[in-house]
Amino acid sequence: MKNMKVFANWKKLDKNFREKTVNYGIVLVAFLVIQILSATGNLKNSISGQLVPICTYVVMAISLNLVVGFLGELSLGHAGFMSLGAFSGTLFWVLNCETLPRPVALIAAFLIGGVVAGIFGFIIGIPVLRLRGDYLAIVTLAFGEIIKTVLNALYLGLDSNGFHLSMKDTMSLGMEADGKVLINGAIGITGISKASSFVIGIVLVLITLFVVMNLVDSRAGRAIKSIRDNRIAAESIGIPITKYKMMAFITSAVLAGMAGVLYALNYSTLVAKKFDYNTSILVLVFVVLGGMGNIRGSIIAATVLTILPELLRSVADYRMLVYAILLIAMMIFTQSPKAIAWRAVMVEKIKARRPGKGKMKQGEEG
């Protein structure tokens, strides 16, 4: 009886508040389940290795959803911001993890990754956000590739005279004998002292949820969504379009940059090739499959689709085939109008069968 009262009160709460609480709840429950499984030794190695990447992709999907789902602009260069964050944050970490206290250096690395990605988000946003639709998609795609290509050809060294930068090779850095190569072109950054963990990943996911969900459900978020729904009407009531487009774009870039730091510090080497077009598309698939503007969908899609290839290792030869078929099946199940209607019918059937339903209504009245 007491449970029912809680349930009835729960239904009366504001819808946004309920949605948010459930989203935080899903993440916390997932965290607890994983912690219990790993403490009791029931967690498979193949899964535990995926925990940090899952958190990374969840953050990537939620942040991209801000641009694609809430602002309504198709961005195909999200991995570019991820790599900018990854390289700048990791560079700071490599230089400072021994001199500064580790937690301080770590937090600073995340902040630097976010800020650098945000600054580039602003710079790239100036030309890109003047465009619309397909053109915007193409240009973001190009910027993503430019970032990858430049980072792939970048050489950076440090010696007693300071930093040396080159786009050719390590020799042309012209360093003293005590010099150390920090970024070695296509080989990237090596010898990273691993720092990411599942706990840090979950904290970043919660921060992302907090920022994006509160932003979307506020004055600024309303303005962002109004641009998506009807740009001309938004202009006519005095919404500064460019300002809010920029706000969504930069916030998204900052979070992607932090996700990049989380990802990079999970491995001992960092190469630019990882953050190519495929990664951008992968994150876009998470967003589209989870539903545009649906944050919970992004979390679930990113998690399931990151684990799936690992789970399919038993059918190694057909792995990508099964992955593709499941992707299509999920797309049909979640997005096709017929499947949605069928699901609604099933939900009704299940509800009709549950005997507790009638009683609860009486309780609400009393």
Added chain:
Amino acid sequence: MALLEVRNLGIAFGGLQAVSQLDMTIETGHLYGLIGPNGAGKTTAFNMLTGMYTPTEGNITLDGVDITGKTPEFISKHGVARTFQNIRLFDGLSVLDNVKLGLHNQMKYSMWDGIFRTPKYRVKEAEMNHQAMKLLKIFDLDKEANLLASSLPYGKQRKLEIARALATNPKLLLLDEPAAGMNPQETDELMKTVRFVRDEFGIAILLIEHDMNFVMGICEEITVLDHGQCIAHGTGKEVRNNPKVVAAYLGGE
């Protein structure tokens, strides 16, 4: 000085002169009609008044401020609001949020207040909700506040668009064919609403409309456009009996 002064306004798209030498003077509290056959340039004139198009000649002064060729954002902030011929609501948002967006420049708090849910956020949101609900009540939309804007029936969508425009606290409201697609009853109701809005908010209203009963019944002053030119101006009676107007609508010499 008049609220809105339009002098010699004109716009050309390439070789096509869509509107030329348009003059209008609207006082506060006036109900002003802009009529004419299809393609006469009425909506184009609206688009110039609201900054969607930049005029190629002439100027527009609102309450002493020159708003010629300014951005829609600037013009909205200086007190011109509008509705659209083909309804433009924020379909994916609730009825309440649509009106709260109209209040965007009235009640402000920063992005950070929103993210960190500061006391300022709570105060301003409560104020916005209160104000928006008051407006919705006027248009009898308060019961639908939490529905999606796209789920409203046509007549209510038109009303919601007017409520959203009024939320921007305008001095001048432009209505682009507000009675389009309405049945006679709804049109009658709308007439009352428009008069009520004018009296309640003390603003000037300029409207485009094809329903002549509506225009003649409500507008104190009318300008008739044809092929981008002003062909007649005056009260309903004067305009109705003007041979040029009859010719423009029915054809003839």
